[in-house]
Amino acid sequence: MLTERLHTSKYSFFDKLLAIDYFLIIIVIAIGSISVFAIHSTESGEFSYYTKNHLIRLVLFFFMFLFLSFVKITFWYRNAYIFYLICLFLLIVVLLFGVTASGSKRWVNLYFLNLQPSELMKIAIIVCFARYYHRMQSSDIQSYRFLLIPILLLIIPCYLVITQPDLGTSILIAGSGIVVIWIAGLNIKYFVYSGLLFLVSFPFIVSVLKPYQKSRILTFFNPDRDPLGAGYQIIQSKIAIGSGGFFWKRISKRYTKLFRIFTRKTY
Numbered sequence: 630m631l632t633e634r635l636h637t638s639k640y641s642f643f644d645k646l647l648a649i650d651y652f653l654i655i656i657v658i659a660i661g662s663i664s665v666f667a668i669h670s671t672e673s674g675e676f677s678y679y680t681k682n683h684l685i686r687l688v689l690f691f692f693m694f695l696f697l698s699f700v701k702i703t704f705w706y707r708n709a710y711i712f713y714l715i716c717l718f719l720l721i722v723v724l725l726f727g728v729t730a731s732g733s734k735r736w737v738n739l740y741f742l743n744l745q746p747s748e749l750m751k752i753a754i755i756v757c758f759a760r761y762y763h764r765m766q767s768s769d770i771q772s773y774r775f776l777l778i779p780i781l782l783l784i785i786p787c788y789l790v791i792t793q794p795d796l797g798t799s800i801l802i803a804g805s806g807i808v809v810i811w812i813a814g815l816n817i818k819y820f821v822y823s824g825l826l827f828l829v830s831f832p833f834i835v836s837v838l839k840p841y842q843k844s845r846i847l848t849f850f851n852p853d854r855d856p857l858g859a860g861y862q863i864i865q866s867k868i869a870i871g872s873g874g875f876f877w878k879r880i881s882k883r884y885t886k887l888f889r890i891f892t893r894k895t896y
Contacts, residue, residue: 645699657694661687709760713782716753719746720789727793735793747790747798751805757782758809770814779810796842 665687669680705712719737727734728743736743758779762770769775783806790799811820827834835843844859852860 649698654695657691661691705756706760706763709756713753713757716746716750717786717789719744720750720786722746724789724792733793733795735795747786747793747795747802750786750790750802751798754783754786754802754806755809758806758813762809762813765813767814771816776815776819779806782806794839794842796838796845 665680665684668683669676672678672680722737723734723746726737728736728738730736735747736745761779761782765775783803787799787803790802807820835846838846841859844855847854848859848863852863854860856864
């Protein structure tokens with residue numbers, strides 16, 4: 630049934646338009662709007678450089694998101710491995726010729742923008758694993774021989790991203806791949822054993838991390854240990870949420886009247 634759907638094109642453009650997940654689009658628009666208001670607030674309520682730049686990118690990539698949603702699933706299915714290899718090649722290019730900023734080498738200069746291939750790899754690893762596990766028998770999924778390939782496909786990009794260094798993105802890439810493996814039906818015992826192995830080796834993993842990475846991990850569990858340093862942003866975020874409330878401090882001042890008109894309430 631899935632193979633038939635992959636290789637047929639019975640649906641017209643109008644049918645695809647009706648089949649769009651409009652709830653997902655509303656969520657994307659809502660999150661994007663909140664981000665614009667947040668940046669607008671950081672610029673003291675002025676529609677300045679960062680707000681304009683963010684809004685332009687948001688609109689451009691939103692329409693790109695709509696355009697890509699109409700691309701046939703057969704395209705992603707047939708080119709899943711190519712997509713992965715392209716992203717892997719770009720990660721190698723970053724390692725050799727990448728743009729360095731704030732001590733990290735994470736971007737490729739395309740002249741009109743700086744591309745961060747690790748962000749594309751988050752998607753590529755999901756598409757690649759989906760293609761790999763397509764039509765694979767349940768007995769094969771449990772086999773060590775078939776498990777070795779996705780592990781290698783996952784370790785290589787994670788290692789390249791860690792060397793940038795970008796520990797957070799490498800964790801997200803690894804998490805995306807692990808979720809696909811889980812959904813594919815791999816026995817839970819493998820995850821239990823891997824979790825126990827990770828806990829045992831965690832002190833050794835921490836020992837090879839850079840000082841700022843160790844600080845981020847410790848700050849995540851206890852931001853008050855360094856309130857004026859690594860924990861400053863987290864603490865200020867908590868203060869901002871507490872003092873600003875649901876509509877934030879600046880927005881509550883600027884847009885209270887508009888909110889009252891919209892809700893048709895008299896105060």
